[in-house]
Amino acid sequence: MGIHEQDLAALHEQAVAWRRHLHMHPELSFQETRTAAMIADLLEAWGLAVRRGVAGTGVIATLEGGLPGRTIALRADIDALPIQDEKETEYASTVPGVMHACGHDGHTAQLLAAARYYSMHREETAGTRVFLFQPGEEVLPGGALGMIAAGALDGVDAVYGIHLWSPFPCGTVATRPGPFMAEPDEFEIEIAGQGGHAGLPHEAKDALVAGAHLVVALQTVVSRSVDPLEAAVLSIGQIRAGTARNVIADSCRLSGTIRSFDPRVRELVRGRMDDIIRHTCELHGVDYSFEFYEGYPPVVNDAAEADRVLRVASELHAAGEVRQCERIMAGEDFAYYLKERPGCFFFVGAGRADGTSAPHHHPGFDIDERAMLHAARLLIAVADDAAGDSGRA
Ligand SMILES: [Zn+2]
Numbered sequence: 001m002g003i004h005e006q007d008l009a010a011l012h013e014q015a016v017a018w019r020r021h022l023h024m025h026p027e028l029s030f031q032e033t034r035t036a037a038m039i040a041d042l043l044e045a046w047g048l049a050v051r052r053g054v055a056g057t058g059v060i061a062t063l064e065g066g067l068p069g070r071t072i073a074l075r076a077d078i079d080a081l082p083i084q085d086e087k088e089t090e091y092a093s094t095v096p097g098v099m100h101a102c103g104h105d106g107h108t109a110q111l112l113a114a115a116r117y118y119s120m121h122r123e124e125t126a127g128t129r130v131f132l133f134q135p136g137e138e139v140l141p142g143g144a145l146g147m148i149a150a151g152a153l154d155g156v157d158a159v160y161g162i163h164l165w166s167p168f169p170c171g172t173v174a175t176r177p178g179p180f181m182a183e184p185d186e187f188e189i190e191i192a193g194q195g196g197h198a199g200l201p202h203e204a205k206d207a208l209v210a211g212a213h214l215v216v217a218l219q220t221v222v223s224r225s226v227d228p229l230e231a232a233v234l235s236i237g238q239i240r241a242g243t244a245r246n247v248i249a250d251s252c253r254l255s256g257t258i259r260s261f262d263p264r265v266r267e268l269v270r271g272r273m274d275d276i277i278r279h280t281c282e283l284h285g286v287d288y289s290f291e292f293y294e295g296y297p298p299v300v301n302d303a304a305e306a307d308r309v310l311r312v313a314s315e316l317h318a319a320g321e322v323r324q325c326e327r328i329m330a331g332e333d334f335a336y337y338l339k340e341r342p343g344c345f346f347f348v349g350a351g352r353a354d355g356t357s358a359p360h361h362h363p364g365f366d367i368d369e370r371a372m373l374h375a376a377r378l379l380i381a382v383a384d385d386a387a388g389d390s391g392r393a
């Protein structure tokens with residue numbers, strides 16, 4: 001079946017309204033109660049079979065088409081971030097310190113548009129569509145595992161997910177077969193020294209100085225220990241120490257993230273961190289603890305499904321470039337779905353053509369809302385293509 005462009009265009013106007021509503025009322029990971037209620041109410045009103053409260057605040061809806069075909073799951077994440085919205089728009093966040101700074105509001109709205117579209121064209125739809133509105137993508141351990149444990153992939157033949165992506169111009173479609181997004185691990189180092197008078201440093205153990213040495217020393221892990229042809233990142237995002245100008249800090253906390261694709265690289269990084277932290281703290285006579293939090297696995301696309309997405313996008317004469325892109329060091333818990341079923345995660349460009357859009361997780365982040373139309377159209381076309389496939393043995 002071809003795509004009914006007029007219906008899609010009308011739905012896009014609604015999607016913009018849904019997205020702006022969500023943007024003004026963002027909710028943090030696993031607290032998306034009003035977001036989930038809005039999603040479930042709409043889906044129920046359109047006649048879909050809806051499950052609420054999946055993995056906490058997730059929603060799963062199922063639509064059985066009128067024609068035979070495979071079962072295709074489409075996933076959107078629904079959570080926002082602890083960031084203060086600094087945009088000057090009428091739809092800026094109304095919640096202090098909370099913001100849809102990753103575009104998950106747009107993911108939700110475009111998937112709602114796709115669900116509504118299918119509810120209008122149920123009889124001519126081949127196979128079954130499962131709509132996964134997943135909570136908590138932004139915080140470990142993520143919402144995907146809980147959704148899968150609750151049966152999100154039961155009977156599902158293939159699964160697809162989109163990320164609207166502001167670094168790419170609006171309408172660009174990009175993905176790649178095989179490893180696509182990195183494993184995002186996190187860590188926390190707590191240094192325990194001995195506080196004291198800043199004028200009498202010899203009577204204290206300065207946790208802050210030890211922490212500062214660590215910040216620098218840890219930079220050598222990737223630059224000196226990892227094979228330059230392998231991909232790895234070690235970023236320290238937070239350092240907290242001290243209470244006053246004239247007080248020696250008795251504790252210092254460092255936290256950050258590690259990105260990698262290969263488990264051997266990740267173990268190497270972890271081991272080098274262990275050594276450097278131990279020896280640096282020893283040198284400074286301070287105690288420490290080192291916590292390593294395993295992140296999502298890497299996002300690894302099924303090769304045939306990535307080919308399908310790029311082929312279908314090309315056939316749609318999408319608004320922008322369609323291309324196979326490089327791996328990127330961001331992570332995604334969509335990885336868990338791909339461990340269970342063939343499928344593909346892909347980017348739809350949502351940024352300005354001149355590349356000046358604010359990056360994801362930035363207080364000035366926004367999307368070109370037309371990207372939601374491209375995303376919904378592509379998701380529908382990919383799902384229809386996959387549903388009609390006879391499938392692989
Ligand atoms: Zn994000």
Ligand SMILES: [Zn+2]
Nearest residue numbers: 102104137163
């Ligand atoms: Zn995201």
